[in-house]
Amino acid sequence: MTTFTMGRRALMAAAAATLCLATSALADGHQVVEKIHFLIPGGAGGGWDGTARGTGEALTKSGIVGSASYENMSGGGGGKAIGYMIENADSLGDTLMVNSTPIVIRSLTGVFPHNFRDLTLVSGTIGDYAALVVAKDSPIQSMDDLIAAFDADPSGTAIGGGSVPGGMDHLVAAMVMEAAGKDALAVKYIPYDAGGKAMAALLSGEIKALSTGFSEAVALADAGEVRILGVTADERVDAYADAPTMKEQGIDTNFVNWRGFFAAPGLPAETLAAYQAAIAKMYDTPEWEEVRARNGWVNIHNSGSDFQTFLENQEQAIGDLMKKLGFL
Amino acid sequence: MLEGLLIGLSTAFSVTNLAMVIGGCLIGTFIGMLPGLGPMSIIAIMIPVAITIGDPSAALILLAGVYYGAIFGGSTSSILLNAPGVAGTVATSFDGYPMARAGKAGKALTVAAIASFAGGTLGAVLLMVFAPMLSSVALLFHSAEYFALMVVGLSAIAAFAGTGNVAKAVLMTLLGLILATVGEGALFNMPRFTMGIMDLQSGLSFITLAMAMFALPEALFLVLNPARSVQGSGGGSKIDNLRISGAEMRSIAPVIGRQSVQGFFIGVLPGAGATIASFLGYAVERNIATKDEQAEFGKGSIKGLAAPETANNAACTGSFVPLLTLGIPGSGTTAILLGALIALNVTPGPRLMVDNPQIFWAVIISMYIGNLILLILNLPLIPYIARILAVPRTYLIPFILFFTLMGSYIGQNNATELLILVGLGVCATVLRFADYPLAPLLIGFILGSMLEDNFARSMQLYDGIGFIFERPMTLGLLVIAVLLVLVPSYRARRARARQAGVADGD
Known part of the structure; x- marks a missing residue:
């Protein structure tokens, strides 16, 4: 008997929630980007995977982005996905790759043949x-x-x-x-x-x-x-x-160990601006706040040239230290 | 312990985990019954499924269920067809098959089911008592001790080479250690031995290697060896009268009691698993039986059937002791379980009981549930289940190939894994033809990186190899490792002189 009442109550709550969600999505209604394909340079379940899927969830649920798809491409500790973005740049206009501090470190040591300058910088979104x-x-x-x-x-x-x-x-x-x-x-x-x-x-x-x-x-x-x-x-x-x-x-x-998004090199300026606007807008939505709080992430937003400056400073600081420690 | 039991009960009785026990036991029974696929191949195929589940308790419960389910199910084909599904049930056919030929197939299956149930359940009780004792030393373990523990684990491989092929086993271990060095280790930030191939940068994937060693060669073997892929002749034999009398029950009760304990402790020893336990159990019971009973052994003695069936299930449970408490695999099967746990970010070892008590206790509780399920599954339903033996072996091949290829692709989404899988699988098949044991290779691979990491850490902490002498426990473990290598090879030499030998490890 108890289970039945609980079940019905849960059902009603779920229905109410769906209704709220639907209305909020409709009310916001101003979609910024139609579709984003997230490229994740590691397997399912890692930090990159969680970041891409969490961001995609917030963007689609809040209606900022129409639909999101995800692709895990492990290999080379992330290097394979970077190479893929660069080689297939022409056909990857709808793709955002998630990455984080290691791209700076591993590019410095030469483990990755490329570095962040070979990609289009979109935004740094969160950090720890x-x-x-x-x-x-x-x-x-x-x-x-x-x-x-x-x-x-x-x-x-x-x-x-x-x-x-x-x-x-x-x-x-x-x-x-x-x-x-x-x-x-x-x-x-x-x-x-x-x-x-x-x-x-x-x-x-x-x-x-x-x-x-x-x-x-x-x-x-x-x-x-x-x-x-x-x-x-x-x-x-x-x-x-x-x-x-x-x-x-x-x-x-x-x-700061940042996480952020990169696009293929040579991305048209207006597409890049749309991605950056979508991400900037995401921070004010309750959907993002829910994803962020659930994962314990800290908002550290750097967009465009700020992101570039941030990465260059970090590369400088880490590079100097690694030289001192004898790793370079 | 009470608190642990409660955690275990609440974890094991969740809907997911109950489904895992039932699913694991069912899969294990069905596949274990089919001659040709051992528990190692089944578990290798099941790993990607378990890893996709994500929850280490559920994954281990599933895989453990498959393991003892296979040992349970293997007895059915031993009795009905004289074609053991797994090596651990070879001894079951000694008396089980004669019983079936004498029209007592139903009785034989009942004895096997009761003996298996008792062996598995008593084994779980012993596991519950002995494992926590070993774990109380958890905090004494530093990197130096872990290094020594890995050496013990590797040296136990010498004991694997039951047939006296110590050299081959050692060679395969070294090959495993070599494979473990590919990619970026935890101690260096530069890739090694990747030949510039980016897909090798994070090293070989354990899943791919396990599939290539144990699942793919099975399928290739079935293709290359048509004699084994003909239609099974079983299922036709009539199974009725599952009852056994009270007098028969009384006569096998002491056998079951003795063999549960003996089998369990043989299982605890690294290198000796269900196979050796079942042979030893059979031999011991035959030796201590009365003269009249002795004459019956080999001709359909129910004691001769109960002994190996109890021992192999108890040993299967016992092999979880070194796995869960020390993190060293005692057999190829537990090596695969170890690899699966590591892939799920759980490192079995002395700290498992401290960090993840729910995994440890849930697995033990699930063993009680699983054995009960297997008893139910095997007693009233066995005449129907046995019909699976009539399925032609050739139908298995596409299934094995499908699950193997899918398994190594899913999760990584990297097509190169498939090439690596097929390449290694072909090499493994060739090695199997040349009679090289593959389990040591996998154990070497799994223990290799932990061995290296802990050794390098100890070197760094103590500025050299002084830690071997500064830490008495490390020295003690290393001495044990040396003994583990020397004693079996001495015994093997003696045994070879007597022309005795046991079948492959399980």
């Missing part, structure tokens, strides 16, 4: 700051403590992360230590191939601190497993305001 965390019961309470421990025993103060040496987590750790006036090369970085394993190493005491994405760090801190020593944002982030920034602890550095 980075953070250094320690185990909950660690004697290290702040960045000052970590730096003191590092000074006392650089080799015994290993910092772990979920990326390869020279990858994002390593660069963040090195960047922070360098901004604190230490030798980035002396930082002992231990790579783990997955965040979970790095976390296990932190708990077993194998590593003293962990370099990871801020949203991951917040999840771990909420679970009561870690303490966040510092976040690489300019100001404290609302999602976890207890976490101090690096800057307020006297370490002048910032870092």
Whole structure:
């Protein structure tokens, strides 16, 4: 009996929701782009996949874009999709490829034969700051403590992360230590191939601190497993305001792992403007807010030339650091 | 433990997971029954399905169900056709087939079903008791210990080479280790051994390799070996009178009790799986039987049927102990399960009980449910299910090919995977013709990257290989690894002198 009532109530709620959705879509009614094909350079279920599908969901549900389709093209850690965009540029006018910070890093190391300048920059849409965390019961309470421990025993103060040496987590750790006036090369970085394993190493005491994405760090801190020593944002982030920034602890550095969209080279200016307008408009919709909140993303919107400047600055900063660390 | 049990109960009894148990058991029973497709091939084909499910608990429940379902189902063709569906049920045919020829097919199937059920269920109880003990040391494990653990896992391969082909097994392991180095490792940001092919940059895909080693060669084998693809003659034999008497039940009860425990612990040992457990179970029960009973062994003894059937199911459950608690596969089948879990971002090992207790407990609970389902499936329905044996083997080939090719394409959406699959599959078929075991290759591939990563991390943390001597547990594990290589090869040498040998690993 109870199940029946529940079922009916759920049905009514669903019907009401559908009605609201339909009316809002109709009311907005001003479609900006007819159709977008999202190219995802990795397999289903990864970060890129979630970004493309979430963005597509918000764009179509809010009526800004008529329809969206998705294509996963894994291979070469994303390099295959970049090559495909460049080789087939003429026929890919309706295609947007999702990408993120690694395109900068991997182009610098030469793993990708191309770089972001070979593509049409559309928009950076979301991002995640980075953070250094320690185990909950660690004697290290702040960045000052970590730096003191590092000074006392650089080799015994290993910092772990979920990326390869020279990858994002390593660069963040090195960047922070360098901004604190230490030798980035002396930082002992231990790579783990997955965040979970790095976390296990932190708990077993194998590593003293962990370099990871801020949203991951917040999840771990909420679970009561870690303490966040510092976040690489300019100001404290609302999602976890207890976490101090690096800057307020006297370490002048910032870092954003962005995600954004690229189009094939030689995209006509008006098509590019339409894509950028569609994405800009998306931020004000409740549909986007729902997708964003569900995934814990931070809005970091850079469009067109802003995106170009942002990427060039990041390339410069990362490139300098990688040279210093001997990766270039 | 109580808390864990509750988590397990709530996870296992979700609608999805119940469907997984039932589905896995059904698929396992049907395919396990068909001579030619072993549990390894079935599970290899099922991996993409499991990975698409996305939830590691559900995926492992499905694959585990397929595994013990296949061991359960394999007995049917052993008894009715004298053609074991899987290697683990070869010993079942020793007494099961004579019983069927004597018109007691129904009784034989009942004994097999009861023995399998008891073996599987008692095995699950033992798994529940022993696995948590090993997990209590989780936090003591650093990269150095994980490295040593991988060495133990690799050295167990020596034990795989039951027929004395240690050299071939080692060679295949090395080949697996070599394949594991292709692509960007976790420790270097440059690609290795990719020959400039971008599709190799992230390394070979485990799914593709598993399919190429175990699924594709099966299909090619059926094509190349027409004798095996003729129509099955089973299904025709009349199966009636499934009843067994109280006296018969009393006579097999002690056999089932002994073989559940013995089979389980044989399954726990790396390298010794359901096949070895069933042969040993048969041999032990024959040796301790009374003189009159001994004479009956091989001529239709119900004790001789109950022993291997109990042992192989208990061993199948036992093989989950090293997989779930240490993350090292004891057999080719558990190696595939390990690979599937890794693909789902779950690393089995000492931390599994801490990080993902629901996976561990849900699988155990699902084993109870699964064994119950198999009992129901096998007792009243078996006369109908056995009709599947009449299906010509040739109909299997397109199915295997379809699922293999689709499986490696889906998820990656990369057509190059298909070329790699077919290329490796042809190589694997050639290797099988030359009698090289393929399971060690897959184990080498799976353990290879973990071995390298943990070794390199330890080197970095300790500024050299000093960790081997600084960490007593690492040293201890490495000593065990050396013993694991030396003892079986010594035994094999002795056994060869006595002209004894056991069939392939399972």
